[in-house]
Amino acid sequence: xxxxxxxxxxxxxxxxxxxxxxxxFLNQQVDTDLLKKMVGETERLFGGESITKVLxxxxxxxxxxTAVAMRLGVPMVFAKKHRSANVSGxxxxxxxxxxxxxxxxxxxxxxxxxxxxxxxxxxxxxxxNGNALKGLISIVKxxxxxxxxxxxxxxxxxxxxxxxxxxxxxxxxxLAIIDEMTDSALKFRE
Amino acid sequence: xxxxxxxxxxxxxxxxxxxxxxxxFLNQQVDTDLLKKMVGETERLFGGESITKVLxxxxxxxxxxTAVAMRLGVPMVFAKKHRSANVSGxxxxxxxxxxxxxxxxxxxxxxxxxxxxxxxxxxxxxxxNGNALKGLISIVKxxxxxxxxxxxxxxxxxxxxxxxxxxxxxxxxxLAIIDEMTDSALKFRE
Numbered sequence: 001x002x003x004x005x006x007x008x009x010x011x012x013x014x015x016x017x018x019x020x021x022x023x024x025f026l027n028q029q030v031d032t033d034l035l036k037k038m039v040g041e042t043e044r045l046f047g048g049e050s051i052t053k054v055l056x057x058x059x060x061x062x063x064x065x066t067a068v069a070m071r072l073g074v075p076m077v078f079a080k081k082h083r084s085a086n087v088s089g090x091x092x093x094x095x096x097x098x099x100x101x102x103x104x105x106x107x108x109x110x111x112x113x114x115x116x117x118x119x120x121x122x123x124x125x126x127x128x129n130g131n132a133l134k135g136l137i138s139i140v141k142x143x144x145x146x147x148x149x150x151x152x153x154x155x156x157x158x159x160x161x162x163x164x165x166x167x168x169x170x171x172x173x174x175l176a177i178i179d180e181m182t183d184s185a186l187k188f189r190e
Numbered sequence: 191x192x193x194x195x196x197x198x199x200x201x202x203x204x205x206x207x208x209x210x211x212x213x214x215f216l217n218q219q220v221d222t223d224l225l226k227k228m229v230g231e232t233e234r235l236f237g238g239e240s241i242t243k244v245l246x247x248x249x250x251x252x253x254x255x256t257a258v259a260m261r262l263g264v265p266m267v268f269a270k271k272h273r274s275a276n277v278s279g280x281x282x283x284x285x286x287x288x289x290x291x292x293x294x295x296x297x298x299x300x301x302x303x304x305x306x307x308x309x310x311x312x313x314x315x316x317x318x319n320g321n322a323l324k325g326l327i328s329i330v331k332x333x334x335x336x337x338x339x340x341x342x343x344x345x346x347x348x349x350x351x352x353x354x355x356x357x358x359x360x361x362x363x364x365l366a367i368i369d370e371m372t373d374s375a376l377k378f379r380e
Binding site for chain 2 (some may be wrong): 025030032033035036058062063066068070073074075077101110112113145
């Protein structure tokens, strides 16, 4: 999506360790005009798929997932990153290793929020090694629901997680895919 | 807001320690039809205030804040609960004590995301003792921005935080205010 790529080039910041900081418009601060356009593109890609739930993981995935779910007219569900005192009852859980934070954590969704009648679209802000997505996909499978696909705002294609999932048959659509990244330059996939 | 009150009575769950669990429709799972109506009410209350930013705190505040910011056509900013490896540069910070989790944490916003020209609406899902709101208000003040007011989805009126802030001159609007809560019943403010 050209407008997102242009925004990344203009306002993104490359930090050591292949970290792309997009807090100015996509995470900690969200440009809602751009968000509306990304939601429009997501609707174009998945609007015909009879989706019943949008699933993401806290915290930076919630803005995009909420906006997509509002557009599709379905509930948004987010996985929590730690078991919380406020989450009672049965949960689906999956372990996730974060390369950014060099630590493992568990994601959890109250099991009554997804069931075998759901057609689930997973969304997230970033896809790199794909570990968070694999955790969310595991939760969809545990629930016996149908995984329609995954829609990601920014994929770091050079880290391989997206293509690995595509090779495994998962529909993964990313609004921008970065195939090369140096300290000062980015190259997007055609 | 009658529809929210009815939803709380129908789908909310009271847990020990005056915890009202609304994960089924307001936090971990978000009913986006209800969310749209809450956004409409927020626009009615604050739409004429020339707001330039909506500020909240991760994670469960992000859905409501995103939806309000999209409607008002302004950016959404969320405070992070811990300093993150991905947040670089100057930050405004404030300490917050959580009664729910019995622990203190720090909230932080990259300082370039709010400035002295901003008219800020703070939103959150819950208001109880008001500690999270006070932290967010502190960040707005540190930035030299104008605090227009606070819009909360559910206020636990009996815990006093909202009325304390109102007495201090802050405009606090809550879409539902619970004034009494027992193990089995709720009473809303007129």
